[in-house]
Amino acid sequence: MFIPLLILRNAFRHKLRTILTVVGIVVAITAFGLLRTIVDAWYAGANASSSARLITRSSVSLVFPLPLTYAQKIRQIEGVQAVSWMNWFGGVYISERNFFPQFAIDAQSYLDMYPEFILSPEERKAFLADRSGAIVGRKLAETYGWKVGDQIPLRGTIFPGTWNFNLRGIYDGADKGTDQSTMFFHFGLLNETVKKLYPRRGDSAGLFVVRLRDPGQAAEVSAAIDATFKNSLAETLSETEKAFQLSFVAMTEAILLAIQAVSYLVIVIIMAVMANTMAMTARERSAEYATLKALGFSNAFVASLIFAESIGIAVLGGVIGIALTFPLAHAFADRMGSLFPIFFVGEETLALQAGAALLVGVVAAAAPAWHTARVRIVDGLRAVG
Amino acid sequence: MTSSDAVTSTSSAAPAVGGRGEPLVSVRNLAKYYVRGGQVIPVLVDIDLDVYPGDYVALMGPSGSGKSTLLNLIAGIDKPSSGEIRVAGVDIAGLSEGDLAAWRAANVGFIFQFYNLMPVLSAFRNVELPLLLTGLSRGERHERVETVLALVGLTDRSDHFPNELSGGQQQRVAIARALITDPTIIVADEPTGDLDRTTAQEILGLLDRLNRDIGKTIIMVTHDPKSAEKAHRLIHLEKGVLAD
Numbered sequence: 001m002f003i004p005l006l007i008l009r010n011a012f013r014h015k016l017r018t019i020l021t022v023v024g025i026v027v028a029i030t031a032f033g034l035l036r037t038i039v040d041a042w043y044a045g046a047n048a049s050s051s052a053r054l055i056t057r058s059s060v061s062l063v064f065p066l067p068l069t070y071a072q073k074i075r076q077i078e079g080v081q082a083v084s085w086m087n088w089f090g091g092v093y094i095s096e097r098n099f100f101p102q103f104a105i106d107a108q109s110y111l112d113m114y115p116e117f118i119l120s121p122e123e124r125k126a127f128l129a130d131r132s133g134a135i136v137g138r139k140l141a142e143t144y145g146w147k148v149g150d151q152i153p154l155r156g157t158i159f160p161g162t163w164n165f166n167l168r169g170i171y172d173g174a175d176k177g178t179d180q181s182t183m184f185f186h187f188g189l190l191n192e193t194v195k196k197l198y199p200r201r202g203d204s205a206g207l208f209v210v211r212l213r214d215p216g217q218a219a220e221v222s223a224a225i226d227a228t229f230k231n232s233l234a235e236t237l238s239e240t241e242k243a244f245q246l247s248f249v250a251m252t253e254a255i256l257l258a259i260q261a262v263s264y265l266v267i268v269i270i271m272a273v274m275a276n277t278m279a280m281t282a283r284e285r286s287a288e289y290a291t292l293k294a295l296g297f298s299n300a301f302v303a304s305l306i307f308a309e310s311i312g313i314a315v316l317g318g319v320i321g322i323a324l325t326f327p328l329a330h331a332f333a334d335r336m337g338s339l340f341p342i343f344f345v346g347e348e349t350l351a352l353q354a355g356a357a358l359l360v361g362v363v364a365a366a367a368p369a370w371h372t373a374r375v376r377i378v379d380g381l382r383a384v385g
Numbered sequence: 386m387t388s389s390d391a392v393t394s395t396s397s398a399a400p401a402v403g404g405r406g407e408p409l410v411s412v413r414n415l416a417k418y419y420v421r422g423g424q425v426i427p428v429l430v431d432i433d434l435d436v437y438p439g440d441y442v443a444l445m446g447p448s449g450s451g452k453s454t455l456l457n458l459i460a461g462i463d464k465p466s467s468g469e470i471r472v473a474g475v476d477i478a479g480l481s482e483g484d485l486a487a488w489r490a491a492n493v494g495f496i497f498q499f500y501n502l503m504p505v506l507s508a509f510r511n512v513e514l515p516l517l518l519t520g521l522s523r524g525e526r527h528e529r530v531e532t533v534l535a536l537v538g539l540t541d542r543s544d545h546f547p548n549e550l551s552g553g554q555q556q557r558v559a560i561a562r563a564l565i566t567d568p569t570i571i572v573a574d575e576p577t578g579d580l581d582r583t584t585a586q587e588i589l590g591l592l593d594r595l596n597r598d599i600g601k602t603i604i605m606v607t608h609d610p611k612s613a614e615k616a617h618r619l620i621h622l623e624k625g626v627l628a629d
Contacts, residue, residue, distance in 0.1 A: 002510065002517060009505035092555050291501040294462050295562075296490020298483060377462040381497070 007308045010285075018313060021277050025317025025360060026324065029271035029353050033325035034332060035263035036349040039256055044342035046245035048177045053113065054210040054218060055244040059237040065204035066234050068191075073228055074210055079221040081213045084109035086188060086206035089155030091163060093144070099337065100140055102154065102183040104190035113211050116174040123148065123169030131189050134165035137180030139341070141170045150182070159194060181341035210238070249344050267356045274364035278310045282368035282382075289372050290380025299373035306372060310365035311358065318357025322350060408435035409602055410570065411461055415468035417625075429625045430453050432468070435606060436570075441596040443616035444606045450622040452606045453574055459571040459604060461489045473569050490518040492562030494601075496573035496592075500555040502547040502562075506563055508554075509534065509543040512561045519566065533561045537591060553584035560591060564601070571595070573605040577612050589615045 012018050030104040040047075056074065058064040068085065075083045089102040106129055111117065119135060120128070127133045134152060146152065152168045165185050187205070197204030212221055222238035229236045234251050239247075249256070282289070289302045325345050372380075395533045415432035418425050429451045433532040436442055436459075444452040457463040458470055470478050473493060480488055495501075502511045509530055534540050537557040547555050556576060563571050573592065579584035593615050595601040607613050621628035 002513070005510075006503070006506065013505055249453075287499075287501060288503060291495075291497070292514075293486065294489065294493075294495050296461070296488075296518050298484050298486050378457050381462075381501070 003305075007305060007312060010281075010305070011309045011312055014281075018276065021274060022317040022320070023315055024056050024270050024273055025314055025357065027065070028266045028360075029318050029321025029357055030324045030328060031266050032263050032356055033322065033349055033353045034328055035259050035266075036230045036352060037325070037329050037343065037345050038332075038340070039259055040346050040349060041340040041343045042252065042256055043246075044177060044340070045179070046242050046249060048116070048179065048342065049241035049245050051218070051240060051242065052215040052243040052249060053129030054212060054222055054225070054238050055207055055241055056210060056236050056238040057207040057244075058187050059226070059235040062206070064234065065201075065206055066208065066236065068203040070229065070234075071205075071208060072234070074099055074208060074225055077221060077224050077228060079217045079224070080210055082109060082113055082211040082378070084113045084209045084211075085187065085207065086110065086209065087187060087206040089154070089156070089185075089190065090158045091156050093154055097337075098144070099339070100143075100181055100183060101341070102185070104187040105186045110184070110209070113209055116178045117171045118174055119169045119171045123171075124208075125358070127168040130162065130166055130168050131186055132166050133168035134183055134185040135169040135171055136183045137341075138170055138172050139180040140183065141167075143181075143337070146170075159190065161193070161197075163193075176344055177342055179341045205323045209241075217266065236381055267360065271360045271363050274310065274314065274360050275367065278306065278364045281309070282306055282372050286372070286380045286383035287376065288373070290377045293377045293380070303369035303373040306369040307362065307365045311349075311361035314357045314364065315318060318354060318360075320380040321357065322353050325353065391614045406437065407471055408433070409440070410436035410604070411460065411469075411471040412455075413471075415455075415458065415470060416466050417451070417458065417463070418466050425584045427625055429465075430459075432625075432627055434620065434627065436602065437462070439596070439600045441615070441617045442605065443613035443619050444604065444622060445608060445613050446622035446628070447608065449624075451625040452608075454603055454624065456572050456574055456604060456606045458559075459570070460493050461496065463487050481598045487518075490515065492568065492569040494566065494571040496556070496559050496563050496571065496576045498575035498578040500547070500552075500559045501578075502555055502558055504547050507544050508539060508550065508558045508561075511547070511558055512565050515562060515566050524617055529565060530561075533565050535566070537561045544564035551584070552580050553587055556580065556584075556588050557591065560588070560595070564595065570602045570604060573603060575606055575608070577591055577607070577609065584610075585612065615623045 056066070056070070058066055065087070069084055071083045074080055084106050086106070089104055089105040091102050092098070093100070110122065111119070123135070127135050136146060136152075141147070146167055148167055148170060152165045152167055154163045154165065156163055167185075171180070191202055210221070210225070212218060218240050222240075225238040226236050289305075292302055293299065329343065329345050333340060336343070389625065412432055412434040415429055415434075416427070417429040418427045420426070432455065434455075444456060446452045454463065458465050459472065461472075461480070465478050468478070469476060473490065477485060477488060506514065512530045512533060513526050516529065521529070531543075533542070534543050537560055539554060539557055539561065542550060542554060547558070550558065576592065577588050580588060589612055592603055592605070596603050603616075605612070605616060613619055
């Protein structure tokens with residue numbers, strides 16, 4: 001315990017300096033973790049997508065619907081196992097501030113295609129049986145305090161009018177990467193209502209979801225679907241679900257790059273601050289390190305003392321920073337509402353945070369350790385701390 | 386076991402105060418120079434010197450005469466430009482840096498003008514520090530430290546940190562640290578330079594006892610004639626050359 005004690009006491013010799021350094025590392029590691037989590041949240045949809053599913057939409061724009069009759073044609077294409085369809089609803093719950101995604105879905109086929117949305121058999125049955133029924137994710141239900149049996153009124157924006165839904169089920173995600181902030185209701189209800197009000201807008205879907213027999217055939221099946229509808233009035237664009245999700249991320253790529261750059265910049269800044277601290281520390285102790293060398297301790301031993309102290313401080317700051325990331329991310333997610341439906345500190349982020357803290361410790365100690373190991377004993381003994 | 390017994394029991398140098406025979410330290414044709422701005426600055430020139438087991442030698446001379454450089458070379462913390470330094474038969478000038486460090490740990494006890502204690506360690510742990518380089522168990526180390534602290538009269542101060550000790554007490558801790566590994570030679574660079582006259586006399590008395598009672602070979606640099614009086618041999622250096 002002698003050497004660890006020496007390192008520990010050295011580390012806290014200048015308490016204020018060490019505490020400020022640790023605080024700096026805590027802030028940097030926490031900020032790094034939070035920014036990484038935000039970036040991860042951006043990619044969450046893409047990461048949660050299945051490689052066995054394709055999305056087929058209008059080749060012109062997502063806002064143009066496709067005829068519902070396409071479903072039958074797509075189903076007949078080689079390599080297609082199942083087809084479902086959905087429409088973005090865009091309703092408002094009480095006020096515009098309460099944003100959450102709502103989709104009209106072909107319930108039976110959609111739920112079969114997305115086994116990651118887990119409903120109890122009773123709730124599934126109740127939802128399928130009620131044309132005005134809806135299901136919501138657990139997180140969304142908790143946000144608004146909904147329970148099964150509640151009525152959820154939505155004010156339509158794309159599809160005007162007041163829409164009342166009966167909450168028939170609350171689904172859970174198969175894993176924490178599954179979106180639990182979405183509301184689903186029956187496409188049939190939407191289609192019938194739209195046909196009554198705007199006959200020309202009926203029998204059309206925003207997009208089709210296609211399940212492949214073999215995920216390895218995604219490119220061939222996509223091409224086959226698009227070829228089927230080539231030169232029609234509504235040409236299609238088919239792509240994997242991941243590519244579809246990433247196309248949304250690409251719209252904000254510049255912001256993401258900026259966030260990522262800032263997250264790494266924070267680490268570089270604290271690395272420079274820490275390196276300065278360690279250089280100052282080693283310079284002040286030149287005579288002590290020279291004394292250790294005179295007593296017979298090796299250059300490597302003296303260098304290892306500096307590395308151990310630096311890594312110790314960095315790891316302490318890193319551990320506190322990592323621990324603080326969780327409540328901070330939670331508070332951030334609460335504040336953001338449903339903007340980030342999937343928001344959690346991932347294992348990769350934790351590993352990166354730990355790695356960054358370790359890197360800060362090692363890099364900060366490198367120059368002073370190298371210099372201290374190389375300095376001649378007689379020169380070190382002459383140094384005034 | 387008395388304090389003296391504990392230290393002398395493993396002594397590698399035969400205690401023969403002022404005795405002759407094979408020199409413990411043998412310096413031949415030693416030179417040290419620095420190159421500054423392309424100019425060669427000689428610090429030590431053609432030094433021949435023998436120090437015998439049990440000697441108490443005072444190196445004297447004005448500032449810049451090279452006395453500390455000579456001490457550093459004998460102690461193995463500096464390398465000569467040319468010449469030979471043999472200590473207990475080992476040519477230390479030819480040792481690699483790693484071997485030299487191990488040699489210092491086993492053979493040299495250092496006493497510095499400003500004590501050079503680790504401020505974050507207690508007196509006890511400061512004295513124990515050099516023993517970490519030995520294979521001694523914790524219990525053996527502690528036994529030795531207690532013995533040596535008793536020898537320098539600091540048993541009751543073992544838990545104190547350097548900043549809680551007076552200058553004289555700190556120097557006694559440093560002397561205990563120098564003694565703890567039972568080194569072949571003790572080198573002291575201006576050991577009383579930072580002390581008042583009374584405390585200086587106490588330290589010099591302690592060094593004298595170590596030499597007389599335990600037979601420690603001591604090489605001390607000083608510019609103070611009063612301090613040098615305690616030594617058995619005075620060696621004067623003038624501009625890098627032995628004056629006598």
